[in-house]
Amino acid sequence: MSEVSxxxxxxxxxxxxxxxxxxxxxxxxxxxxxxQKVFPNLGIPKENFLVVSGIGCSSRxxxxxxxxxxxxxxxxxxxxxTGAKIANPDLSVWIVTGDGDSMxxxxxxxxxxxxxxxxxxxxxxxxxxYGLTKGQYSPTSEIGRISNSTPFGSVDYPFNPPLLALGAxxxxxxxxxxxxxxxxxxxxxxxYKHKGTSLVEIYQNCWVFNDGAFASLTDREIKMETQxxxxxxxxxxxxxxxxxxxxxxxxxxxxxxxxxxxxxxxVMIHDEQxxxxxxxxxxxxxxxxxxxxxxxxxxxxxxxxxxxxxxxxATALKTRGKGNLDKLFNDSHTWKV
Amino acid sequence: MANKSKxxxxxxxxxxxxxxxxxxxxxxxxxxxxxxxxxxxxxxxxYPDYPAEIxxxxxxxxxxSSFQIQFSSxxxxxxxxxxxxxxAMNPAALKTNLADLKTSGIIIANKANYTDKNLRLSGWxxxxxxxxxxxxxxxxxxxxxxxxxNAVEDMDLSLKLISRSTNMFALGLVSxxxxxxxxxxxxxxxxKFAKRPELVEANIRALKAGYNYGDTIEEIQHxxxxxxxxxxxxxxxNIVGNQALCFxxxxxxEKAGLDIYFSGYPITPASDILHILSGYKNFRIKTxxxxxxxxxxxxxxxxVFCGDLGxxxxxxxxxxxxxxxxxxxxxxxxxxxxxxIQRAGPSxxxxxxxxxxxxxxxxxxxxGESPVVVIAANSPADCFSTAFEACRIALEHMIPVVVLSxxxxxxxxxxxxxxxxxxxxxxxxxxAGKSNGFNSFKREEKTLARQWGIPGTKGLEHRVGGLxxxxxxxxxSYDPINHxxxxxxxxxxxxxxANDIPPVDPFGDKNGKVLVVGWGxxxxxxxxxxxxxxxxxxxxxxxxxxxLNPFPLNLGETLLKYQNILVPEMNSGQLLLLLRGxxxxxxxxxxxxxxxxxxxxxVYDKIIELAGA
Ligand code: SF4
Numbered sequence: 013m014s015e016v017s018x019x020x021x022x023x024x025x026x027x028x029x030x031x032x033x034x035x036x037x038x039x040x041x042x043x044x045x046x047x048q049k050v051f052p053n054l055g056i057p058k059e060n061f062l063v064v065s066g067i068g069c070s071s072r073x074x075x076x077x078x079x080x081x082x083x084x085x086x087x088x089x090x091x092x093x094t095g096a097k098i099a100n101p102d103l104s105v106w107i108v109t110g111d112g113d114s115m116x117x118x119x120x121x122x123x124x125x126x127x128x129x130x131x132x133x134x135x136x137x138x139x140x141x142y143g144l145t146k147g148q149y150s151p152t153s154e155i156g157r158i159s160n161s162t163p164f165g166s167v168d169y170p171f172n173p174p175l176l177a178l179g180a181x182x183x184x185x186x187x188x189x190x191x192x193x194x195x196x197x198x199x200x201x202x203x204y205k206h207k208g209t210s211l212v213e214i215y216q217n218c219w220v221f222n223d224g225a226f227a228s229l230t231d232r233e234i235k236m237e238t239q240x241x242x243x244x245x246x247x248x249x250x251x252x253x254x255x256x257x258x259x260x261x262x263x264x265x266x267x268x269x270x271x272x273x274x275x276x277x278x279v280m281i282h283d284e285q286x287x288x289x290x291x292x293x294x295x296x297x298x299x300x301x302x303x304x305x306x307x308x309x310x311x312x313x314x315x316x317x318x319x320x321x322x323x324x325x326a327t328a329l330k331t332r333g334k335g336n337l338d339k340l341f342n343d344s345h346t347w348k349v
Numbered sequence: 350m351a352n353k354s355k356x357x358x359x360x361x362x363x364x365x366x367x368x369x370x371x372x373x374x375x376x377x378x379x380x381x382x383x384x385x386x387x388x389x390x391x392x393x394x395x396y397p398d399y400p401a402e403i404x405x406x407x408x409x410x411x412x413x414s415s416f417q418i419q420f421s422s423x424x425x426x427x428x429x430x431x432x433x434x435x436x437a438m439n440p441a442a443l444k445t446n447l448a449d450l451k452t453s454g455i456i457i458a459n460k461a462n463y464t465d466k467n468l469r470l471s472g473w474x475x476x477x478x479x480x481x482x483x484x485x486x487x488x489x490x491x492x493x494x495x496x497x498x499n500a501v502e503d504m505d506l507s508l509k510l511i512s513r514s515t516n517m518f519a520l521g522l523v524s525x526x527x528x529x530x531x532x533x534x535x536x537x538x539x540x541k542f543a544k545r546p547e548l549v550e551a552n553i554r555a556l557k558a559g560y561n562y563g564d565t566i567e568e569i570q571h572x573x574x575x576x577x578x579x580x581x582x583x584x585x586x587n588i589v590g591n592q593a594l595c596f597x598x599x600x601x602x603e604k605a606g607l608d609i610y611f612s613g614y615p616i617t618p619a620s621d622i623l624h625i626l627s628g629y630k631n632f633r634i635k636t637x638x639x640x641x642x643x644x645x646x647x648x649x650x651x652x653v654f655c656g657d658l659g660x661x662x663x664x665x666x667x668x669x670x671x672x673x674x675x676x677x678x679x680x681x682x683x684x685x686x687x688x689x690i691q692r693a694g695p696s697x698x699x700x701x702x703x704x705x706x707x708x709x710x711x712x713x714x715x716x717g718e719s720p721v722v723v724i725a726a727n728s729p730a731d732c733f734s735t736a737f738e739a740c741r742i743a744l745e746h747m748i749p750v751v752v753l754s755x756x757x758x759x760x761x762x763x764x765x766x767x768x769x770x771x772x773x774x775x776x777x778x779x780x781a782g783k784s785n786g787f788n789s790f791k792r793e794e795k796t797l798a799r800q801w802g803i804p805g806t807k808g809l810e811h812r813v814g815g816l817x818x819x820x821x822x823x824x825x826s827y828d829p830i831n832h833x834x835x836x837x838x839x840x841x842x843x844x845x846x847a848n849d850i851p852p853v854d855p856f857g858d859k860n861g862k863v864l865v866v867g868w869g870x871x872x873x874x875x876x877x878x879x880x881x882x883x884x885x886x887x888x889x890x891x892x893x894x895x896x897l898n899p900f901p902l903n904l905g906e907t908l909l910k911y912q913n914i915l916v917p918e919m920n921s922g923q924l925l926l927l928l929r930g931x932x933x934x935x936x937x938x939x940x941x942x943x944x945x946x947x948x949x950x951x952v953y954d955k956i957i958e959l960a961g962a
Binding site for chain 1: 384387388390580581582583584585586587588596599600603608610612629630631632633635637639640641643644645647648649650651652653654655656657659673674677681767768770803804805806807808809810811812813814815816824825
């Protein structure tokens with residue numbers, strides 16, 4: 013990629029000519045803006061970006077980015093991205109999906125794309141509701157949610173996306189929040205850098221059908237108490253005065269106060285590559301007694317599917333020579349008339 | 350080889366069916382006999398039939414596996430209706446296949462397997478080999494297990510290995526009866542068991558023992574010979590339908606200068622296509638076994654968007670699952686090929702049995718009006734040209750193409766005239782080069798094909814999707830008039846292909862009493878039936894449709910030239926419905942839905958009924 017160093021792109025290169033049609037106040041705007049800021053700085057020629065989506069509010073995303081884009085069908089974006097990545101491994105492939113799209117109708121493709129570890133990125137806009145179909149509860153809505161399809165409250169237990177991803181063999185699992193723009197930008201860079209399937213779950217406010225779902229995480233007054241901002245190699249501390257930490261007690265995490273002397277030494281150090289830690293952090297997702305981890309929960313290096321497949325193609329070419337039709341047709345008993 | 354002491358008798362054609370338990374190696378036996386027959390220069394057609402269960406209980410009716418071959422000095426198109434020889438390795442095989450044997454046909458049975466237990470399992474009250482139940486047939490009942498055991502006496506083999514080699518004994522015997530050489534099978538055995546010399550020895554001895562035994566038995570008076578068939582000059586090989594499909598795809602990719610991307614999900618009887626293509630990586634074929642049928646086609650759509658020749662293969666139930674995605678390919682006007690190897694439905698149906706009941710599904714099985722091109726193969730060897738044609742139409746017209754094959758074609762085989770690859774036409778594509786102000790909806794006048802702008806090419810950035818698009822720009826549009834224009838455009842893109850395919854040219858009489866219109870795997874049966882009725886001076890024509898959507902331009906006027914239109918199909922009348930609906934003609938059907946191919950006799954009888962009326 014000799015072109016890389018000479019590429020100068022800016023945010024406006026990634027703004028398409030289509031009118032953005034999300035509701036005013038939707039969290040999607042902030043995410044779009046971060047993506048448009050990050051893409052020009054990745055050193056990738058514009059024509060090498062492919063953004064793929066399924067169906068839902070978030071899945072309109074590709075129309076607003078001036079890259080190659082494919083607005084596919086409900087839940088199937090990972091499958092489409094799979095074929096694209098195999099066909100052309102040089103592309104930078106981004107999947108944009110929602111909680112209904114990826115956790116419900118597309119659940120199967122979601123787990124399999126993670127398992128196979130293609131080098132692509134999934135931005136999962138989790139607003140815990142079906143927006144485009146006007147407000148039904150979703151697979152990430154809390155149990156008891158009153159919605160138009162659950163007037164008496166839902167009796168459905170929600171999925172925990174990072175935990176699901178971890179179970180599926182995901183190699184990069186991160187969480188961000190639409191309103192935490194700088195932090196989100198950082199995650200997008202990290203996701204891009206990771207050679208494997210990167211999942212970035214983004215808490216996204218649906219202003220119309222689920223406004224305030226993440227208020228406790230975004231409200232200036234309290235977010236210091238509710239967010240646990242993960243940094244690799246750093247202790248897991250949080251709180252308005254950075255006075256609380258997470259400590260491993262037995263096989264559970266516990267919140268401890270850091271006001272006592274030396275108590276900082278008891279706080280767990282974040283190790284992105286520690287799967288057990290990733291598991292413990294994922295488990296905090298719905299627990300109101302703990303802060304919500306944001307940042308990179310887990311990261312693992314392993315070969316990608318497309319690399320292994322293309323290695324096989326190269327080996328076959330080397331050992332057997334370029335395929336020859338006449339040889340192929342005559343590879344069984346033949347006779348002349 | 351044995352000195353043949355018996356006289357020879359020449360016949361035109363022979364039909365043999367090898368049957369036994371699924372563990373008896375009948376598919377192998379049949380395919381070895383087929384190869385030896387191909388070497389003899391006969392025309393041939395084969396049809397394997399096996400249970401859906403991998404190992405149904407040994408000796409049960411459900412566990413019977415069979416392989417049928419017809420070979421002839423004439424040109425034939427079917428594996429034959431009635432059997433001259435039935436090899437029945439066990440009583441279950443005899444029970445399920447006897448009805449297809451000609452009166453005074455030959456039964457070859459391995460007596461050793463006609464045990465009380467096996468008889469009971471297959472519902473025989475008495476041993477048919479011992480009472481006179483089979484008096485209308487010529488029965489050669491041998492204890493093959495003992496005969497093989499004698500032949501390998503000095504080798505210290507287990508009884509299991511010995512009984513496993515009885516299929517080679519049967520093959521040897523039948524090879525002697527029909528004057529086939531053993532060389533190709535001996536080479537095959539040496540190759541297959543290269544690492545187990547004792548198996549090579551045992552199988553070859555069993556094969557030869559069977560062959561030599563032919564000379565000694567009284568039930569056989571003479572060796573039967575079949576003269577060479579006349580073929581168009583060229584180099585031939587025997588080919589199975591699914592393999593021919595793969596060869597057609599690979600050839601098309603080369604002629605278009607594209608890589609193949611193939612994705613499938615395991616499903617009978619289409620899985621072979623995934624197996625075969627995944628072995629040809631040096632042709633730059635990328636194969637992907639997807640997590641489900643939907644992922645398979647969606648990944649193909651992704652690969653096609655990125656410039657590969659994209660193909661997926663499935664069978665009816667999988668086709669149902671792919672419906673929404675195929676609609677997306679229609680809406681995005683991407684060139685992909687979907688192979689449907691039809692099997693008996695509905696639902697899971699009979700996975701290993703054949704049927705051609707997915708024609709209407711291919712045409713109409715999606716939401717909205719979502720026209721695709723539909724073409725069908727008519728014989729195992731024809732699968733090659735059909736696959737090539739599908740890729741050609743898809744790429745040159747930027748449109749999805751559905752190919753209909755079926756279980757009968759998929760696993761059946763026949764000689765294939767190997768094409769001169771240099772003489773095959775190149776395939777055009779609509780790949781766009783670098784551009785400023787690219788518009789993916791700029792269309793070629795002749796085909797209405799849009800431009801194929803693939804990622805990685807500078808200046809072609811654009812968005813596609815399943816939402817309705819503006820006819821000029823390709824941007825999302827909900828405009829009512831535009832929607833109607835787009836619906837018409839998608840239909841027109843299909844219709845226009847009629848200008849790009851050959852007109853129908855009826856075989857036989859160009860006008861007259863009866864026109865038989867068929868499609869798909871019933872070709873051979875129809876052609877033979879038409880030939881037979883024409884020899885008896887009936888005026889009959891035959892049109893076999895490769896292109897089912899759109900139809901050839903002159904089909905309507907051709908139909909008007911005959912008094913009767915007969916449409917034989919392995920369904921309840923799907924092409925019939927289309928012809929009646931489109932051309933307002935009073936065609937009649939011959940419909941069979943038994944999971945079995947159409948027979949020559951039944952088509953012939955119906956022709957005579959109409960021709961005589
Ligand atoms: S419905 Fe909700 S998620 Fe959808 S655009 Fe409106 S605010 Fe955003």
